[in-house]
Amino acid sequence: MTDTVLIFDTTLRDGEQSPGCSMNLEEKLKVAAQLEAMGVDIIEAGFAIASEGDFEAVSAVARQADRAVVASLARAAIGDIDRAWEAVRHARRPRIHSFIATSPLHMRVKLNKTPEQVLQAIEHTISHARNLCPDVEWSAEDATRSEPDFLARCIEIAIRCGATTINLPDTVGYATPETYGALFRDMIARVPNADRAIFSTHCHNDLGLGVANTLAAVAAGARQVESTINGIGERAGNAAVEEIAMALKVRHDVMPFRTNIVSTEITRASRLVSGITGFQVQPNKAIVGANAFAHESGIHQDGMLKDSSTYEIMTPESVGVTTSNLVMGKHSGRAAFRSKLEALGYSLGDNAFQDAFVRFKALADAKKAVFDEDIVALVDDEVLRGHDSIQVKDVEIHCGTGPARAILSLEIDGVERVAATRGNGPVDALFNAVRELVPHDKSVLERYEVHAVTGGTDAQAEVSVLLAEEGRTTRGVGAHHDTLVASVRAYVNALNKLMVKRGKSAPDALAG
Ligand SMILES: [Zn+2]
Structure with missing residues (x-):
């Protein structure tokens, strides 16, 4: 068995399903390019049937990708699979990724199907996918709560029908390293044609065990891991690719596996994704947090000056941290x-x-x-954000001890419009102007956050804004050396994303 673990990145699909997260086409292409630069083997670019925008994004990533496999997700339905294929077929190395739930609970409640019907659906849809595309991945949604005998039958049929990768997701983040590792060991041993497919992990972090579970499965024979940059994803997120890659690299002595990840590109990827999504990385986050390589206690600093390996198991340079020049x-x-x-x-x-x-x-x-x-x-x-349909043209603010006044000019679908408004402070006045120019009564501003890009009082501000509308949330980001200009750019960015999200039908059964 090979010692190479393939990295399947799903930042653009599962990551984008995070509450408040959405990326436009240019942003997705930029992330995809960085994923390739970082050495990711497979890029899951989206869920082609979810919306016209998703379809276009998957197609564009497929055309752009040079080396990486490009996958689209599809439910176990012929229409989904055809749509996924239409989107990825332009890739040099396309993949169709189809899934169906296999746990008793999901089959009964969500799919309303008997186990026999699920087996038939796998046979039917995987055969169809394989006729279109030589690279087919099949996922058993909620695998960790599935009945092992039934799961083994599903896997056997999927491989017989042509699946080349078998993914066993811990959709609800319920597994532990022992149980997840045992699941892989068991399935690889008992499925008769297991050697004809690569087994894959997909871990959620609800108990903070996503990376630990992933590594346990690798030790048990998995050779593909599904993960996201900064661990973004639904609920508590997915296993973080930077943690998996660095754990395998730094502890190669006890985990003798390799990946194709270019570790010096990790920091750039992390910053790109946090900048685009507005999901700031917590300061103490492993590998990519602002404090991941900071030493403040005197004893530590003293040791570091004498020999950096006293308190450092890897260097900041090895993950691409450069001192701000x-x-x-x-x-x-x-x-x-x-x-x-x-x-x-x-x-x-x-x-x-x-x-x-x-x-x-x-x-x-x-x-x-x-x-x-x-x-x-x-x-x-x-x-x-150059192609967003609403663009900020001009901002003027008067504020002080009295009520604040704002004059805002926006270009909306190519037409420039101006509003003059008042407010309880400059941000309120500006946001009132946005509301006047682009009415959106159903949306509520849920959060407004300001971060400094660098240190110092003259630092650029990076503002992120969370808008909620009928259960959908979007997060907008804006940067400028003037905090108020950054604020209005962030608000307008969130509105642009909200419009994209309105066009998206909520697929009833997103893969875990
Ligand atoms: Zn997932």
Whole structure:
């Protein structure tokens, strides 16, 4: 058996199902490009049948991907599988990922199917998928609460019908390392044709065991792991890819497996995903938290100065943390800005470059030192939202001890409109102006958060806003050296995403 563990990233599918999370097409392409740079083997780009937007995003990622396999999720229905295939067929290495629930509870309550009907559905849909695509993954939703004899029969049929990967998700985050490892050992031993497929993990983190369960299954024979950047995902999230990759790397002595992950790209991927989704990483998060490599106690600092291995099991450089270097100031020109962008992994068209350069100059005027993080926040804000249907054009604020007044100009589907409003403070006045220009009575502002991109009082602000509408939530993000401009950009970004979400039908049975 090979010692290579394939990394299947589902940030764009399961990650995007996190409450409040949605990404537009440009954002998904940017994340997909970084996943490839990071060495991910399989990118699950979305759920093609969920909406027109999902379909387009999966197709675009399929066309863009160079090396990675691109997968789309599909329920056990011919229409779902055909739609998934239409979206991924342009990939150099396409995959159809079909799933059906196999636990007694899910079969009865959710599917309203007998076990025999579920077996027939697997046979029918996996055969169909395999006729379309040579690479087919089958998932047993709620595998960890399924009856083992029945699960083994399902797996055997899926492999016989052509599934090349068998995924056994812990959909509800209920497994422990012992039980999850035992499930893989048992299934691999008892399914007669098990050697013809790669077994895969998919762990949720409801008990904080996602990564531990994943590694236990690898030890038991799994050779594909499904995970997300920063562990984002439904409820408590999914197993975090950066933790799995670094655990296998740092503790190769006890877990003799390898991955294709380029660990120095991890930090960039983490920042990209948190910047786009507005899901800030907790400071003490393993590998990618702001404090993951910080040493504050005197004893630790003293030890670190003498020999960094006294308190460090891996170096920050090994996961791509670079000490913030002063890049440019207000005297930096176009050529310097362009080469900086290239070093940060951006290749912008002429118009986008020009827009980004104008914003960079404004930032450099307002702020003495411009760091890499500033440029990333600025360019992501400018470029990734360039196609949104509502755009912020101009903001004017008067505030002080009296009521605040705002004049806001938005471009809505190409038409510029202006509103002048008052409010209880400048943010309130601005948000009232947005509500006047884009009425959205059913949505409620649930959260408003401001973070500084770097240290210092002149730091750029990164604002995230959570909007809720009839059970759907979306999170918008905006960055600017003026906190109020960042605020209105975040609010408008959330509205743009809300409109995308309104077009999305809620598939009744999303894979766990
Ligand atoms: Zn899941």
